[in-house]
Amino acid sequence: MRFDILTIFPDMFSPLNQSIVGKAQEKGIVEIHTHDFRDFASNKQRHVDDVPYGGGQGMLLMPQPIFDTMDQFPHEGARVLLMDPAGRKFDQKMAEELANEEQVVFICGHYEGYDERIKTLVTDEVSLGDFVLTGGEVAANVMIDAVSRLIPGVLGKQASYEDDSFSSGLLEYPQYTRPDDFRGMKVPEVLTSGHHENIRQWRLRESLKKTLVRRPDLLDQYEANEEEVKILDELRHSCNEPHDVIE
Structure with a gap:
């Protein structure tokens, strides 16, 4: 190019x-x-x-x-x-x-x-x-x-940008690296479990939650699938509960 x-x-x-x-x-x-x-x-x-x-x-x-x-x-x-x-x-x-x-x-x-x-x-x-x-x-x-960075061959792997904020239409989920316990701040256990499906579900939920809280306008254009719609409904319900907020 x-x-x-x-x-x-x-x-x-x-x-x-x-x-x-x-x-x-x-x-x-x-x-x-x-x-x-x-x-x-x-x-x-x-x-x-x-x-x-x-x-x-x-x-x-x-x-x-x-x-x-x-x-x-x-x-x-x-x-x-x-x-x-x-x-x-x-x-x-x-x-x-x-x-x-x-x-x-x-x-x-x-x-x-x-x-x-x-x-x-x-x-x-x-x-x-x-x-x-x-x-x-x-x-x-x-x-x-x-x-x-979107041109083929510029990044090492296409997946390097596919999960970026905005590439999927959602904000990116939180990420962590070693050590798993730094000054008392621990990595979520699910990420160290080795259970790939649980990790996928956690990342999806966190991505949706982050988008809902910080950039709800992005959801207006986002075509959510059945799983994502269910998660968003749960997140919105928890946010509307008395004395309960999404953190």
Whole structure:
């Protein structure tokens, strides 16, 4: 998979050369190319922004440097993402969509916004959430990391991400490692029992309980099976009992 990033701060993507994404690049599974669109500014000062027509606060990213940069590399059929707080909110579902693409292009802007004509290059406007960042670089880093780990061969096993929070539609169950007793805090006995079915049931219940308590909104979209419906009914009943809460 190939990622192309249009930015005026290419050094902000150095973290992607580390850890799992860095190893994926070494293996040739992932390619990451940064393009400094300031290099394609048509003015001597290398400005890539200008004041908006009609007046207003701040500066807007000009179309010319972006269009000329896009002309420098192949991107036919690519998903072209514009980092914009007004865009579709990025989530695990979108990460899974993008992991099936062959090429994803990120346009990272700064200043107050973009010339509207830039959006003719774009397939998706994307936001990390309801807050404003100083530029699109941080958001693009996060998205590339989230997408890359879903690409076959990047993680050691597919199961490494299948149980992650949001991959199944639920939050992940609690996990423990050695020692089984640390400063009086003990690992649940079921996890050391070796009984695989009991462990599966415990993990499912804990995952559902965690989701119900912390992110009940996720259950609105989740298609629970018969076993899960029964567990959720029990959890909701226990939560409604006097002096009894889910912990």
